[in-house]
Amino acid sequence: MTSVRRLVSATSVVMLAVAGALAGSPASAAPPGDVDPDTPWRMRHWPQTQPWQVDEAVALTGRGGGPRPVDPQRYELPDTMTWDDYRAVPGTDWADPAVRGSERTFNGALVLVDYPNQPFVVTQPANSTIYGNPSGVQNLDRAEVPQFYRDFLNKPGKLNRGHTIHEYWMEDSNGRFGIELSSFGVYQMPSESHEYGIEAQMQRGQGCPAGDQCNRNLRTDARAAWIAAVGENEAAKYDFVFFLSAGQDESATWQEFGSMKFATKEDVTDDFGPPDDALPNWNATRYVEWTSWQASANIWPNATQGSSLQAESSGMSTYAHEFSHILGVGDNYNNPYGIPARRDYSGPWEMLSRGTFNGPGGPHSRWLIPGTAGSSMGAQHMLRNKMKLGIADEDQVVRLSRDALATSGVVVTRVTARAVASGGINVTLDGGDRSPACDATTDPFCDGGGYDNYTLEVVDRIGFDSFTPDSGVLLAKTKNADAAPFIWTIDANPQDIDKVDFVAPDGTPQKMTIGDYRQLSDALFHAGTGSGSQFEHVDAANRLHFYVLDRSRNRKGVLSYEVAVRSLDGAGPATRGVKAWPATARRDNSGWARCSIPVRNTGRATDVFRVAAPNASLPRTVIAVPAGRTSTVEVWLKDARRTPVTVTSESSPAARATTSCSVKGSSSGPGR
Template identity: 90%
Template sequence: MTSARRLVSATSVVVLALAGALTATPASAAPPGDPDTPWRMRHWPQTQPWQVDEAAALSGKGSGPQPVDPQRYELPDTMTWSDYKPIPGTDWADPAVKGSERNFNGALVLVDYPNQPFVVTQPANSTIYGNPSGVQNLARSEVPQFYRDFLNKPGKLNRGHTIHEYWMEDSNGRFGIELSSFGVYQMPSDSHEYGIEAQMQRGQGCPAGDVCNRNLRTDARAAWVAAVGEAEAAKYDFVFFLSAGQDESATWQEFGPMKFTTKEDVTDEWGPPDAALPNWNATRYVDWTSWQASANIWPNATQGSSLQAESSGMSTYAHEFSHILGVGDNYNNPYSVPARRDYSGPWEMLSRGTFNGPGGPHSRWLIPGTSGSSMGAQHMLRNKMKLGIVDDVLQLSRAALAESGVVVTRVTARTVDQGRPGINVVLDGGDLSPACDTATDPFCDGGGYDNYTLEVVDRMGFDSFTPDSGVLLAKTKNADAAPFIWTIDANPQDIDKVDFVLPDGTPQKMTIGDYRQLSDALFHAGTNSGSAFEYVDTANRLHFYILDRKRDRKGVLSYEVAVRSLDGAGPATRGVRAYPDTARADRTGWARCTIGVRNTGRAADVFRVTAPNASLPRTVIGVAAGKTSSAEVWLKDTRRTTVTLTSESNPAVKATTSCTSRK
């Protein structure tokens, strides 16, 4: 079901120059032009993929059969801002356009510490992390407006992309975001007293005389309310607390195991202000990181508010706001023992799709956050349904499919507000998959799912920084009991790519639990794509088909797909007729027949194509009742073959014809 995959990247090795003070600049150097130019800047580059002969680009060069929908995925690490593609006919970043259902009014409350000013007030590359980059030496009084504009006003530094734009795009115009900024308020304690937590640091690393595990949200809100009053604070639908400095999520690996080969190698510069403590400390996913990285706050959300730091990219705010709206996390520990595959990977904002953006996951430490985590993925269909931001989903059920027979439909890319956004198949009667053990099988989904969802992802809009365009299939649960979305991986084998290189030169491969293992997970139409065009869940009695791919003149991507029950074909009469063709061989010896296929049945059907000693770009085709389609059959070194079309609904229904090659 799988074949050799294609990878578009200059290199699969990510090497960060992390020795000493970091002086790297973001992958997202600010674009040229007037800084007052509005959100239209985000439309660079002007040439769009649908303005070229995409069919020719997809099929490749040379004669003979070519894949109709080749998979060309790209790892997030190699992406740049040139990967961004605007959505045709939309301008969701326009601040004058409000959410049609709700425009949320948020407060951005900024806090710093006696030992930690805002990094953007410091000289360029002056911190031990090599920050700030691109913006520096701001006055403390300028910081609230700077971050409010960076997050939610289209401009040069953010390349015209905002939190408002994300939610307008994700909800197709239903939800918008407005922000007002407050502060800066200085906290009563040092930054590490809030950053070193009882859970993540496991009670370790608190300097003598300090009190760690302090509640930053409590102290920050108290300072804000003291300054503006409860009446003013009550005006806002939610609060984003913005903490000066780095966040631990974006630094624990880059300034821990990626910078130092062992915990004993961590230098004093990266250690605590207490010589009695080691220079390393515990962290969330693994046993150790540098003390300095461990002392940073970890972004999080509770009801009504969330907490971020200066290195938190705009996607982090979109992720945490999803929690405020009531949707939970859906990701794994990529370094767990035993290993566990990631749940929904780069395709979902509440999974590692938060990390999407130029440069990928290892560029999230930059201040301001202009690279990784700056352009997160849209929500997957399950979460859009829960949030109430999607309409016209085709609702099916396993039992109903057994009664009705195969359903053939067209699904449009989720970034575009047109056509059908997806399919939800209810597993009435429950998940029938056999039991598996997550302790011994990293690919075990854990069972207990309620639905299947099918949707189309296109690398466009905020999905520009997803790894691929194609069909995304997943099992889902109704309750937020992680994993509540389990992406079906069309290429489940180890992706076998280097994640980073240790200071001693040892390459570290991506773990089985790394979210980038799902970079090649999407399904594609046709044969020899590097992916799969169908998926059968025998236990749950369902068969999914990816039949055809289309991009219209406006650039909108859609797929014709089908789903059927293995337990019933429905009452409709099935029938098929096929028509012969004769083709002349070209100079390379290949001859292409176009076999006419007519569905003479009373309902749409899927037909499987077979032809001995021939090459078939598609082996399944969908045809509406009473309509005619075609199947390509390619011959070389064979004068004639028999072509058989068989109904997937009723295998007894067949038609045979011929493809003949003439010199």
């Protein structure tokens, strides 16, 4: 038997993060005893620090004086996250099981099956399997298992930290979709578990023990057992079926109990080998050449029309991911170890990409049973998929087109975090994607072309997005059809993130591949200069310029960004104009002087202005000002006594004003 301790010693970097995720904090470990009955359901059972109390704790001013970034990027890799990272969505109570979807509450059946050689792991003693499972729940009676998993998945409780599939869909859809579950079983399958887990596609025809018939259809046999028990009339009452298989799933074990545990395929030990001595202890798997035979023999979660298949290690996010397929949206991810290499498509920001893996401990903690770590708190859907699923807030979606922008001029708007309002900007690429052709076989950053839209939305680390790596602006190219990649996240930091993925059995750190989804952990755009990210994106081929202008939180802590988009081919009919006035400042003890330069939009429409000042530091170099209004821009001087300041309309470069920032000089201001 291989213990959890042995696995930790082989992959210490990853598993220490898992340990932290499982430990939790005393405040979130159990519900309090005495609470105000008027407190909302979630806060009554699982009180949390408000998100802005943490996110805003780092002041934008600090020691030494001088300018500070207005929106510094502080991303975190999923691997190091714990349950302390969870923050509730202000003003919502989606976990309340009594609240139904405003448009639909789906009625689902949870059908549980085990095997002659594989009982449900939660019926076994703690840490008794070769994977070191179960953890936290053990020695259940077989008859208790259906209710246990139904409650674990969809009834707020201590083990699931009050989070459910119903809550996910209510939050993701802003109250439109809910889920109810009824459980059935346990039914024993007529064949052994590996006969269903070893598939022709994943294992490429390898690894079936002599005398066994592999590539069996688990869904077919499980449904037959269910129908035999309850009848077709009862089964017809349900909108969909989750088939829950006893044991591990291969998605969560192929790497952790393959190359992360064994240096070579020849090193796989007998306890991870097959029951047939004529077979090797390794076998083929989906993304790479080999894994241990036992890992290869586990089922791989999947969905077809009306049903999905999961295992005990499948976290709640796996169910949300597969239910998305049932609703009609495809997968949007790559092979992180593919040859040739290719960058991930939408990364940790999308449920139908690797956002499924989100949760405490990240991707390498998904083998735990029950699934309380990685894949327990998946990301929301990105705007493209919310619009396709019909769960976007249409009054919060600004629909634009490339051609119309050339006629209208720049559009400036404010976008709220998607966990609060499912909106953003969608820009249709009239006539198609004009990006130059690229070759995905030679360029890992090639998006493949053929996109129909751009989307822009705001992510905040609250709710199910608590376990995304960052808060900021998410920009992407999208296709109307589910032809992967159909969402391509624009990476504000496309360079190699240069982080350790895991520690090999010989102690060698293994870096994340260029195709690893965590390469997009720092992909979000941030306002201002010096953030560690970018505040604008120009797509010259598609004639579009996107801006991230400002960041704010309201009194409830809701995050929003002021953003803009314009065409490179037209400024619109409005007259453009700008005035600016000089300002003076005195140096502080650190030697810095700050001027606040008044900038007035004298044009007839809201405009975006670019500010330049040589030998100065500017926290912002682009600002938006409504027509007829005055704003200010900060200019900081360290060594210089004076600098010219130029303010230019992005829409019409001829609209320009020049003024100055001076140290200890006379000041003047805008006339009244």
